[in-house]
Amino acid sequence: MTARILVVDDIPANVRLLEVRLLAEYFEVLTAGNGPDAIETCENGKVDVVLLDVMMPGIDGFEVCKRLKSDPATSHIPVVMITALDQVSDRVRGLEAGADDFLTKPVNDLQLMTRVKSLVRLKSLTDELRLRASTTRNIGIEELLSRNFATEDTKPKVLLVDERKSSIERIRKMLRGSAELDVATDPNAGFFQAAETAFECVLISTAFADFDALRLCSQLRSLDRTRFLPIMLLADEGEEGRIIRGLELGINDYLTRPIDQHELTARLRTQVRRKRYNDQLRASVTQTIEMAVTDGLTGLHNRRYLDSHLETLFDRAVARRRPLSVMITDLDRFKSINDAHGHDGGDDVLREFARRLRKNVRGIDLACRFGGEEFVVVMPDTDGPIAEKVAERIRAEIAQAPFAIGSAGKTIEVTVSVGVSSVLRGADTVAALMKRADLALYEAKSGGRNRVVAKAA
């Protein structure tokens, strides 16, 4: 895992100490001796995690963190605050400043590496989502990215998988008020609960009498529905090897017993905050991609999607010597429908047409709204005579029952004309294929409408 870590401390010896240890793990290391330098380095990009000393002259660590977290350009960079030992008030201040994690001096090697690795992993996930979001250029995305994710208004739903009564009671008490806790005393039951309920974090105890908690971690990671569910391991002292193995399996964080309440709630909050951020990002990306290739009115694919896929389907058919056909359908006298029933009536007709069209094509067929009242269906593995039959079936389906428009029970008769063409052996192109379908459609129109014309060549 290569990642760039920025170490910020006003004491050069401290910087050097962390630098050496990070370099030994093959991280790239950047350094800064004060707040303003640290902020500048982050603004210049390419920082994956910041290790930030709290006590610095001038702008202290809290202020640096606050500034990084309030700037959309740097707010997604994980910040680990390095505080003096046992300064609970520092930890609370750090979290208020938006820190993602904290370490106490002197920094323990295992903790340093596991926290950094876990944050690097999360950061790369966020980066990927940010990249996808920006390449799909959604208007809503900028707003989303710049929003400060202080989404701590709703209590997270948390699952605890643990079989020891005393431990369960302690955790329950600690999380009272800050989380909605469900408990599974059996790991298998815990697995199903996690898969069925939308938890925002799962706490897994390593202290099962005859079950390896890491097995559950790996099961949760391999299941699609729980792949992004944050996992925190509750381990005992001396379980370093197990924790490292867990981190390799993809757990997000761990706590060592005896568990400190502040630490538990702080780490939990960090996991939940990050999950919510990534969930929103992911949902937004998915929605953007769908919107970009879908016709809003009919739910069919749009012309942009057709343009980018027809070429691929065509090339594949030619390369495999398989047939491929297309049909262009056009609603007859659609302008007069719009004139007589308004655009809402016209929209009702287009929606109903799309519904009937979809009913009559296969899953592998590509049905698109080409524009206006024109629709295109691309049919892989379909030769001319079969395509003509499909087209005829669609024509009949449209003509056989009137379309309902509006909510007053009004109906109108609708018909379509269809032009069909198929890929020819020898030299053929997408443009020529579409041109032949278009000519066939023209013939269907001029021949009296409500009919199918197929162009053999």
Ligand SMILES: [Mg+2]
């Ligand atoms: Mg200092």
